[in-house]
Amino acid sequence: MLFLQLLLLVVLLPGGDNKDxxxxxxxxxxxxxxxxxxxSLEENLGSGWLGELQTHRWVSNSGTIIFLWPWSKGNFxxxxxxxxxxxxxxxSIGFLQIFHNSVSQRQLExxxxxxxxxxxxxxxxxxxxxxxxxxxxxSDFLSFQNRAWLPSPNGGSRAQHxxxxxxxxxxxxxxxxxxxxxxCPRFLTGLLDAGKAYLQRQVRPEAWLSTGPSxxxxxxxxxxxxxxxxxxxxxxxxxxxxQEYPGTQRSDFLPNADGxxxxxxxxxxxxxxxxxxxxxxxxxSLGDQEIILFWERHNSMGLxxxxxxxxxxxxTGLAFWLxxxxxxxxxxxxxxxxx
Ligand SMILES: *[C@@H]1O[C@H](CO)[C@@H](O)[C@H](O)[C@H]1NC(C)=O
Ligand SMILES: *[C@@H]1O[C@H](CO)[C@@H](O)[C@H](O)[C@H]1NC(C)=O
Numbered sequence: 001m002l003f004l005q006l007l008l009l010v011v012l013l014p015g016g017d018n019k020d021x022x023x024x025x026x027x028x029x030x031x032x033x034x035x036x037x038x039x040s041l042e043e044n045l046g047s048g049w050l051g052e053l054q055t056h057r058w059v060s061n062s063g064t065i066i067f068l069w070p071w072s073k074g075n076f077x078x079x080x081x082x083x084x085x086x087x088x089x090x091x092s093i094g095f096l097q098i099f100h101n102s103v104s105q106r107q108l109e110x111x112x113x114x115x116x117x118x119x120x121x122x123x124x125x126x127x128x129x130x131x132x133x134x135x136x137x138x139s140d141f142l143s144f145q146n147r148a149w150l151p152s153p154n155g156g157s158r159a160q161h162x163x164x165x166x167x168x169x170x171x172x173x174x175x176x177x178x179x180x181x182x183x184c185p186r187f188l189t190g191l192l193d194a195g196k197a198y199l200q201r202q203v204r205p206e207a208w209l210s211t212g213p214s215x216x217x218x219x220x221x222x223x224x225x226x227x228x229x230x231x232x233x234x235x236x237x238x239x240x241x242x243q244e245y246p247g248t249q250r251s252d253f254l255p256n257a258d259g260x261x262x263x264x265x266x267x268x269x270x271x272x273x274x275x276x277x278x279x280x281x282x283x284x285s286l287g288d289q290e291i292i293l294f295w296e297r298h299n300s301m302g303l304x305x306x307x308x309x310x311x312x313x314x315x316t317g318l319a320f321w322l323x324x325x326x327x328x329x330x331x332x333x334x335x336x337x338x339x
Contacts, residue, residue, distance in 0.1 A: 025121040025122060025123045027050075027122070028048070029049050030049075030119060031046070032060070033046075034096060034113065034115075036096075036114070037111050038111070039100055039110070044092070046092075050188075050191060050199075053259065055191070060089075063088065063089025064085065065081065075191075075193065091176065098162060098166055107161045113136075113137060115135040116134050117131075117133050118176075119131060119184055120185045128188075130177070139152075139155075142162060142166070147177045149162075149163045202231075202285035205226045205228055205285070206226070207224060207281050209293050219268060219270060219271060222277065224238065225262070225263075226262070226265070226281050227263075228258075233283075234282070234283045238265065238278070239278055239280050240273075245267060245277060248265055249265070249267070250263060251264040265279065275295060277294075278294045278295060279292070
């Protein structure tokens with residue numbers, strides 16, 4: 001176990017500078033979601049993503065790219081961005097037109113949705129990998145490999161039809177290949193460098209405890225909440241003394257609006273076992289320290305609150321009783337005797 005913890009620290013601790021600081025593989029991708037309603041109406045949502053962080057928005061009607069961070073341009077010049085905008089806009093118009101044409105040719109029917117994701121992955125020390133994938137009505141439909149479009153195994157005759165149309169545009173295929181297999185990795189490397197300070201920022205987590213819905217009679221669901229941390233790798237565990245308590249379960253990582261992360265770690269235990277347990281949090285932002293929250297103290301907080309509330313309840317009761325007596329004295333003619 002010590003070995004595991006050491007390994008974790010090696011993974012978590014910021015290393016030397018440059019590429020080693022990022023978890024690999026790192027990807028950049030453009031996503032376009034198109035809803036086709038009829039031959040004259042379609043809606044498009046376009047965005048650019050560095051891993052799980054949105055870096056660009058794309059206004060498809062005008063083909064304008066919006067940079068969401070000061071470093072979203074990477075090291076590309078404004079001229080290069082203008083060329084890219086033109087290329088992507090042209091490609092998008094041609095691509096969407098092929099789907100409209102497929103309806104005219106009775107291969108597809110309105111309404112339908114098409115999702116496109118195209119980008120590249122960097123595997124440091126190896127060649128980068130470009131990819132373009134297309135989904136139709138939420139299922140795999142096409143992909144782009146070796147400069148050609150391929151139908152997905154479950155895409156059926158529709159996918160073959162659309163592929164044939166797309167593959168007939170030979171120049172577009174060359175451009176796409178260049179865009180996603182050459183320009184994209186070059187851009188991604190520059191982007192990682194430009195956004196370094198933000199992408200590698202260290203933000204300390206906050207942690208607190210609560211109980212979840214009771215899993216059954218005599219049992220407790222202990223919840224350890226950890227929020228506001230960056231980067232994403234984190235170690236959270238329910239422990240009994242120095243021992244990891246078996247059965248710890250994690251929620252998914254949820255994003256906070258400020259780009260930090262939130263995680264819940266659950267443990268279903270016998271209520272009597274809970275007292276000896278604590279939640280431990282290790283994160284690169286904490287250095288070699290850890291956050292430890294003891295269930296017992298969390299519970300005694302509950303007792304303190306109870307200890308404050310109970311006298312308040314008693315005082316309120318007393319005040320109410322006195323008031324009633326007072327009212328009775330003021331109006332002696334009242335026919336309701338109190339005692
Ligand atoms: C296309 O769909 C929109 C919204 O449903 C509708 O307002 C419009 O009239 C339709 N156009 C045609 C040509 O059917
Ligand atoms: C941007 O950075 C990448 C990676 O360091 C480099 O290959 C490229 O030449 C730089 N400039 C441009 C305009 O891409």
